[in-house]
Amino acid sequence: MREYAYLNEYVSLQLDSGKCTGCGLCQQVCPHAVLRVEDGKARIDARERCMECGACAKNCAFDALKVEAGVGCASAIIYGWLTGKEASCDCSGGC
Numbered sequence: 001m002r003e004y005a006y007l008n009e010y011v012s013l014q015l016d017s018g019k020c021t022g023c024g025l026c027q028q029v030c031p032h033a034v035l036r037v038e039d040g041k042a043r044i045d046a047r048e049r050c051m052e053c054g055a056c057a058k059n060c061a062f063d064a065l066k067v068e069a070g071v072g073c074a075s076a077i078i079y080g081w082l083t084g085k086e087a088s089c090d091c092s093g094g095c
């Protein structure tokens with residue numbers, strides 16, 4: 001898969017380490033290897049790769065992750081996959 005990078009300051013992903021149990025599900029479902037579990041806790045390893053798809057937050061049973069899913073680059077990429085068209089969300093980040 002192509003390597004994606006987004007602007008760190010605009011990525012809405014938030015992790016509450018206090019709620020994290022280290023179950024590892026977020027690491028398994030993340031398509032861009034943004035999250036890594038080490039020493040019993042998840043940590044954000046590469047925020048700039050987060051496409052805000054929402055899979056991690058949706059699968060975290062402990063409400064430790066928050067992300068504004070279904071906006072911007074993620075929506076553009078999914079739309080591109082579904083329609084076969086070039087993905088663009090007009091962010092100039094190169095979806």
Ligand code: SF4
Binds near residue numbers: 019025061
């Ligand atoms: S899914 Fe939630 S509880 Fe499990 S490792 Fe990830 S953040 Fe922690």
Ligand code: SF4
Binds near residue numbers: 033052
């Ligand atoms: S929102 Fe998607 S890309 Fe971002 S960390 Fe979660 S699973 Fe990974």
